[in-house]
Amino acid sequence: MIPLLLILIPVVSAILTFFLKNGNAAKNWALIASTATLIVGLYALCPVCKLEFDATWLPLLGSRFSLSLDGLSKMLVLLTAISFPVVFASTYNNEYKQSNAFYGLMLLTQAGLMGVFLASDCLLFYFFWELALIPVYFLCSIWGGEKRIAVTFKFFVYTFVGSLLMLIGILYLYFQTPDHSFAIKSFYALKLSASQQNLAFWLFFIAFAIKMPIFPLHTWQPDAYEQSPTAVTMILSGVMVKMGIYAVIRWLIPIFPSATVKYADIIIIASVIGMIYASLIAIKQDDVKRLVAYSSIAHIGLMSAVLFSLKTIGWNGVMIQMFNHGINVIGLWIVADAIEQKLGTRKFSELGGLAQKAPVLAILLVVLAFANVALPLTNAFVGEFLMFNGLFQYNFWIAGVAGISIILGAVYTLNMVQKIFYGQTVPATQNALEIKGNVQFVLIILVLVIIGFGVYPQPMIDLTKHIHP
Amino acid sequence: MNAIILSALCGVVMMFSGILLKNKSAIKYVAIAALLVLIIGNLFQFYGIYTIDIDSKGLLSFDRTGLFFNTIIFVATLAYFILSGSDIERAGPDVAEYFALIFFVLCGVTILTSFNGLLMFFIGIEILSIPLYILTGSDKKNLKSNEASLKYFLMGSFSTGILLMGITLIYGATGSFGLQSTTIKSAVTGFSSAGILAPVGLVLLFISMCFKVSAAPFHFWAPDVYDGAPSVFTSFMATIVKAAGFFAFIKLFAAKSEDFGPGPAWKLILFVIIVATLFIGNITAVFQQSVKRMLAYSSIAQAGFMLFALYSTNDFTKDGILLYTAAYSFATIGIFSILTKMEDYSLDGFNGLSKSQPVLAFTNTVFFLSLSGIPLTAGFFAKYYMLASAIKGGGSLSLVIIAVLFAAVSVYYYFKVIQAMYFKEGVAATNTPITGNFKVALIVLAAIIVILGIYPTALLGFYYF
Numbered sequence: 001m002i003p004l005l006l007i008l009i010p011v012v013s014a015i016l017t018f019f020l021k022n023g024n025a026a027k028n029w030a031l032i033a034s035t036a037t038l039i040v041g042l043y044a045l046c047p048v049c050k051l052e053f054d055a056t057w058l059p060l061l062g063s064r065f066s067l068s069l070d071g072l073s074k075m076l077v078l079l080t081a082i083s084f085p086v087v088f089a090s091t092y093n094n095e096y097k098q099s100n101a102f103y104g105l106m107l108l109t110q111a112g113l114m115g116v117f118l119a120s121d122c123l124l125f126y127f128f129w130e131l132a133l134i135p136v137y138f139l140c141s142i143w144g145g146e147k148r149i150a151v152t153f154k155f156f157v158y159t160f161v162g163s164l165l166m167l168i169g170i171l172y173l174y175f176q177t178p179d180h181s182f183a184i185k186s187f188y189a190l191k192l193s194a195s196q197q198n199l200a201f202w203l204f205f206i207a208f209a210i211k212m213p214i215f216p217l218h219t220w221q222p223d224a225y226e227q228s229p230t231a232v233t234m235i236l237s238g239v240m241v242k243m244g245i246y247a248v249i250r251w252l253i254p255i256f257p258s259a260t261v262k263y264a265d266i267i268i269i270a271s272v273i274g275m276i277y278a279s280l281i282a283i284k285q286d287d288v289k290r291l292v293a294y295s296s297i298a299h300i301g302l303m304s305a306v307l308f309s310l311k312t313i314g315w316n317g318v319m320i321q322m323f324n325h326g327i328n329v330i331g332l333w334i335v336a337d338a339i340e341q342k343l344g345t346r347k348f349s350e351l352g353g354l355a356q357k358a359p360v361l362a363i364l365l366v367v368l369a370f371a372n373v374a375l376p377l378t379n380a381f382v383g384e385f386l387m388f389n390g391l392f393q394y395n396f397w398i399a400g401v402a403g404i405s406i407i408l409g410a411v412y413t414l415n416m417v418q419k420i421f422y423g424q425t426v427p428a429t430q431n432a433l434e435i436k437g438n439v440q441f442v443l444i445i446l447v448l449v450i451i452g453f454g455v456y457p458q459p460m461i462d463l464t465k466h467i468h469p
Numbered sequence: 470m471n472a473i474i475l476s477a478l479c480g481v482v483m484m485f486s487g488i489l490l491k492n493k494s495a496i497k498y499v500a501i502a503a504l505l506v507l508i509i510g511n512l513f514q515f516y517g518i519y520t521i522d523i524d525s526k527g528l529l530s531f532d533r534t535g536l537f538f539n540t541i542i543f544v545a546t547l548a549y550f551i552l553s554g555s556d557i558e559r560a561g562p563d564v565a566e567y568f569a570l571i572f573f574v575l576c577g578v579t580i581l582t583s584f585n586g587l588l589m590f591f592i593g594i595e596i597l598s599i600p601l602y603i604l605t606g607s608d609k610k611n612l613k614s615n616e617a618s619l620k621y622f623l624m625g626s627f628s629t630g631i632l633l634m635g636i637t638l639i640y641g642a643t644g645s646f647g648l649q650s651t652t653i654k655s656a657v658t659g660f661s662s663a664g665i666l667a668p669v670g671l672v673l674l675f676i677s678m679c680f681k682v683s684a685a686p687f688h689f690w691a692p693d694v695y696d697g698a699p700s701v702f703t704s705f706m707a708t709i710v711k712a713a714g715f716f717a718f719i720k721l722f723a724a725k726s727e728d729f730g731p732g733p734a735w736k737l738i739l740f741v742i743i744v745a746t747l748f749i750g751n752i753t754a755v756f757q758q759s760v761k762r763m764l765a766y767s768s769i770a771q772a773g774f775m776l777f778a779l780y781s782t783n784d785f786t787k788d789g790i791l792l793y794t795a796a797y798s799f800a801t802i803g804i805f806s807i808l809t810k811m812e813d814y815s816l817d818g819f820n821g822l823s824k825s826q827p828v829l830a831f832t833n834t835v836f837f838l839s840l841s842g843i844p845l846t847a848g849f850f851a852k853y854y855m856l857a858s859a860i861k862g863g864g865s866l867s868l869v870i871i872a873v874l875f876a877a878v879s880v881y882y883y884f885k886v887i888q889a890m891y892f893k894e895g896v897a898a899t900n901t902p903i904t905g906n907f908k909v910a911l912i913v914l915a916a917i918i919v920i921l922g923i924y925p926t927a928l929l930g931f932y933y934f
Contacts (some may be wrong), residue, residue, distance in 0.1 A: 131845040141892045164873040171860045
């Protein structure tokens with residue numbers, strides 16, 4: 001029942017939100033609903049509850065509405081459950097035209113994401129995969145920046161092509177199953193020949209690679225992040241990119257073990273190229289949003305490379321890092337949004353000396369920046385350490401090249417901190433004010449999570465040990 | 470048999486209602502009532518109650534699939550009457566006759582779902598086509614409408630000629646109009662001097678059917694005719710008539726494909742036709758500025774997907790064509806009913822519709838999402854079944870991948886309308902005030918599409934249980 005609630009609460013509250021008239025009512029309602037989901041999500045962490053749900057859905061096709069929660073799902077469900085109230089609270093002061101539609105679509109996105117992380121039936125998984133995309137298309141196209149229509153459409157077409165290829169893959173596997181079922185167990189039990197695996201592997205992988213995104217399929221991402229309203233960008237980079245990685249762990253590698261080994265090198269090399277390339281571009285950026293976007297590509301590239309190195313310790317790192325990256329990147333976006341809302345610009349060249357005016361924001365950002373470069377005592381350190389451990393076991397040279405991106409990460413992140421917060425105040429920051437109320441509160445919570453899991457990461461490591469779909 | 474007789478009778482009733490009733494909307498209500506009678510009559514037979522039973526000496530045979538298809542077509546027509554009835558009233562002075570002609574088309578449809586030989590098949594096609602020539606030209610003062618009607622008539626007669634030629638050759642080879650596969654099989658496989666007649670006849674039959682369903686390269690008439698005909702009748706032609714044509718096409722060739730197929734040559738021909746249809750339909754639609762013309766090309770593109778049902782015949786095919794008919798017809802009827810209310814048919818004419826008419830914009834979005842095959846709409850399962858049947862057939866993964874890439878192209882032009890409605894500023898104007906009833910009907914139709922998208926068993930359950 002709990003897995004069903006995790007989807008049902010967002011869906012029902014989304015539908016109700018559409019009918020609310022007053023702007024603030026929609027806001028509050030979305031906040032309440034997402035907090036309720038968070039409470040259920042926290043309850044789902046308990047190790048003894050029954051965490052499966054199964055109902056008839058499409059008997060003619062052999063697809064069932066079945067959901068289940070293991071350690072991997074729990075981690076991402078928790079991330080999704082935390083992200084939405086955080087996003088709603090931190091952007092509480094932003095005003096949207098037709099706010100009821102905005103918050104309704106946001107909650108629908110949450111339902112889609114939850115479904116992706118919970119589904120243990122492949123057709124159901126595909127349904128939620130698409131359900132998470134459609135509301136985002138409307139969110140970005142209606143409330144986004146100037147170039148929003150073209151940019152969002154590019155994003156949509158990219159991911160839609162990927163999804164359709166995946167659908168072919170799903171159907172192809174479906175007809176290979178002896179009992180004609182979409183259940184994950186039937187898919188795992190498949191005995192596919194090498195050539196079948198090689199074909200279907202790419203049908204699935206392209207969809208996941210676009211979503212992550214992995215070089216060279218990443219071109220939709222920086223534009224989409226920049227043009228989306230910040231609340232949506234937080235979800236896109238904090239939670240949505242994890243869909244791709246999750247799907248690789250849950251579906252791709254277990255179903256196509258031999259094809260994975262065969263193509264691992266190509267994918268790892270593409271991922272590492274993407275890391276270095278994105279880091280180098282990030283150094284040249286003058287816009288906070290674009291910088292975080294490219295930094296995000298670099299982080300995801302590392303996760304993907306470690307995934308395909310197929311080392312247990314690396315995988316544990318990836319699972320932890322999925323959660324941590326989500327928290328850290330949402331924190332960075334909140335800071336970026338706070339700066340843009342207060343000062344009207346996101347360009348470093350127009351900012352400087354903000355620390356004198358807003359010391360609390362500066363301290364919080366410095367912690368977030370340290371987490372972004374994975375310094376010890378921040379949550380990201382543990383994950384990154386485990387990931388590099390796995391990558392070194394796989395290949396020394398690849399790990400070495402990937403390591404360069406850590407240095408580059410420190411360069412662009414600290415450069416950003418320095419340019420925005422230190423140095424002389426400039427006209428734009430002359431009259432800047434400290435962050436207050438909700439934004440401060442949310443950021444402090446995130447920073448506490450970062451430090452908390454940095455000092456004591458054991459609960460997360462324990463969670464990654466329970467993977468049994 | 471119920472549906473054939475009743476639809477013909479309804480047509481006659483409608484003709485007389487024009488003499489007896491002077492009020493135009495009264496005629497519309499008579500038509501809706503007549504259609505309800507037709508639906509009930511058909512359902513009676515579907516559930517095994519034969520109210521009217523005439524011995525057709527084996528020329529007609531009724532099966533559940535055909536009767537169920539009839540039901541879908543009638544329900545789609547009902548949606549069409551309810552949504553576009555007032556537009557039919559405004560289409561011209563002879564309202565009763567338009568309704569009568571539509572009922573005659575339905576009569577043709579019912580024959581096409583139950584023919585048991587080439588003779589009845591031919592009669593069905595003709596009964597279906599001739600009223601359409603008149604409806605296309607019903608806007609007598611409009612030159613484009615006249616041109617479309619003439620073009621349609623000439624091209625249609627030409628393809629009928631080819632059809633007749635094919636039937637003649639098959640008759641010559643087998644000595645019967647029947648569809649019994651053994652006779653044709655012996656004629657095809659024999660390949661004696663008489664044996665060549667049957668394959669040639671079948672190819673001619675195939676070409677003329679490709680023409681009727683506007684599959685490339687026999688599609689050239691479709692955009693002009695769909696564009697030239699009054700929008701309200703384009704809606705009917707592009708959905709109900711087209712779906713019926715497909716059903717007949719599949720009924721005819723599914724029986725035959727066992728004989729000379731699924732041989733490699735047969736598959737190759739279909740492969741080329743499907744890819745050409747998808748290519749021409751989708752790529753040309755991208756460049757259209759008029760939504761009406763875009764829909765004409767989109768209907769060619771959708772035909773490409775429906776042709777999948779011919780490519781591989783298995784248990785998915787039947788469900789697929791039933792779902793596709795419902796999904797495609799409902800969505801397109803909805804879109805056209807909104808389109809005919811618009812002042813400006815160009816893409817820019819839809820700018821800002823979400824502000825001026827939120828209900829219209831929202832339902833239109835659902836319809837377009839369904840046409841693009843997005844999950845949670847009926848269009849997804851329609852495409853799903855078609856792809857599944859092709860993959861199940863085996864060895865045609867390349868065709869499926871090509872089709873999927875074109876489906877992604879179709880998203881481009883369908884979403885242009887959504888973008889215009891929601892993301893662009895403008896004052897989309899309607900040419901008539903939008904009534905509350907119209908909005909309710911649209912919402913019901915959109916709800917049906919979403920329900921079928923979440924739970925397609927709702928439709929197929931009737932068929933199976």
